[in-house]
Amino acid sequence: MTGSERSRTVLLVGGGGGLLGRALLEEFSPTWTIRSVHRSPVARESTLGVRWIAADLAGIRDWGPHLDGVDAVVNVAWYRWGSDPRFRLLFEGLHRLLEASRAARVPFVQVSVPPAPAQLETGIPYLTYKRRFDGAVRASGLPYAIVRPTLMFGPGDVLLGVMLRTIQRYPFFPMFGDGEYRISPVAASDVARLVVDLAAAPPSATLDVGGLASYRYRDVTDRLFELVGKRPRYWHLSPSGGVRLARLLQSLGSTRLYAYEVEWLLSDTLALPPSDRMRGPMRPVEPYLREEAERLLGRPVPELGPLAVRA
Numbered sequence: 001m002t003g004s005e006r007s008r009t010v011l012l013v014g015g016g017g018g019l020l021g022r023a024l025l026e027e028f029s030p031t032w033t034i035r036s037v038h039r040s041p042v043a044r045e046s047t048l049g050v051r052w053i054a055a056d057l058a059g060i061r062d063w064g065p066h067l068d069g070v071d072a073v074v075n076v077a078w079y080r081w082g083s084d085p086r087f088r089l090l091f092e093g094l095h096r097l098l099e100a101s102r103a104a105r106v107p108f109v110q111v112s113v114p115p116a117p118a119q120l121e122t123g124i125p126y127l128t129y130k131r132r133f134d135g136a137v138r139a140s141g142l143p144y145a146i147v148r149p150t151l152m153f154g155p156g157d158v159l160l161g162v163m164l165r166t167i168q169r170y171p172f173f174p175m176f177g178d179g180e181y182r183i184s185p186v187a188a189s190d191v192a193r194l195v196v197d198l199a200a201a202p203p204s205a206t207l208d209v210g211g212l213a214s215y216r217y218r219d220v221t222d223r224l225f226e227l228v229g230k231r232p233r234y235w236h237l238s239p240s241g242g243v244r245l246a247r248l249l250q251s252l253g254s255t256r257l258y259a260y261e262v263e264w265l266l267s268d269t270l271a272l273p274p275s276d277r278m279r280g281p282m283r284p285v286e287p288y289l290r291e292e293a294e295r296l297l298g299r300p301v302p303e304l305g306p307l308a309v310r311a
């Protein structure tokens, strides 16, 4: 489809440079014109003819001109960690966008996160502002969708991809608690496909989105060792020891892992089932892990088959 045949326009807030944003570019661009708000240039956006609005969304006072001719807003912007004032400014910027969308009657798709343990829901600005904004979207009177994926995977992801590189590089990998808790990783490309459908016809609903299957965390880390040709070797930490380690790394300025992410993982609440609104086949995680290992090692790795599923 050429540019002139694209009949709808999306305002992609947070842009096409992040994990989900990159997948959204590919899913939207064949049939939608994209207008994209974010701070750093993204080469793929230029290739696809995306109009880049180079800005920190927290600083935009008047969203009116950016919404002119827009059929749907999709927000993927959020920080992985930060102080209360940092999240408050982001929340206020998004709230101005929501008010402008309401004035212009533009439907709103908000990408959020699944329910977390109570102490996190109320204890960290990452989640308190997220829930406050989700609530504002629900109360806006606009057609909306709130999409809450569990941990996503895809090229350049900061979870499974980083774990694989860490396992390849270091002799030991930290294991928080017994590793019996579960995850159901979902492909960013599958979430993107769902978001595009929802932008076209927002159901005014909240959708939790997991991957094809649930796996025991330790089975996934064992698989990562196997893929890079190593025997699993763990640095065993108690659950509280794991949180303390992440807190220490965080205090030293590391962005690899945050203490709340460890708490969330340990809570065994991340293994969501797929959404019944997902159209078409979903991508399993095993081929992705193998591709990432091959990319990392620069050579073929054996096909190890499906991971054991843990209901």
Ligand SMILES: NC(=O)c1ccc[n+]([C@@H]2O[C@H](COP(=O)([O-])OP(=O)(O)OC[C@H]3O[C@@H](n4cnc5c(N)ncnc54)[C@H](OP(=O)(O)O)[C@@H]3O)[C@@H](O)[C@H]2O)c1
Pocket (backbone or CB within 6 Å): 013, 014, 015, 016, 017, 018, 019, 020, 021, 037, 038, 039, 040, 041, 055, 056, 057, 058, 075, 076, 077, 078, 079, 080, 090, 111, 112, 113, 114, 148, 149, 150, 151, 152, 153, 159
């Ligand atoms: N990754 C996961 O596994 C996961 C799981 C569940 C839910 N989520 C949610 O899904 C959404 C997308 O996640 P992601 O992992 O794709 O995020 P990401 O890779 O961190 O990308 C976020 C994007 O937002 C943009 N952004 C951040 N702050 C901005 C600001 N103030 N103004 C303008 N743009 C800003 C960034 O672009 P610039 O730096 O160019 O501005 C970045 O490309 C987030 O809401 C996240 O909470 C993610």
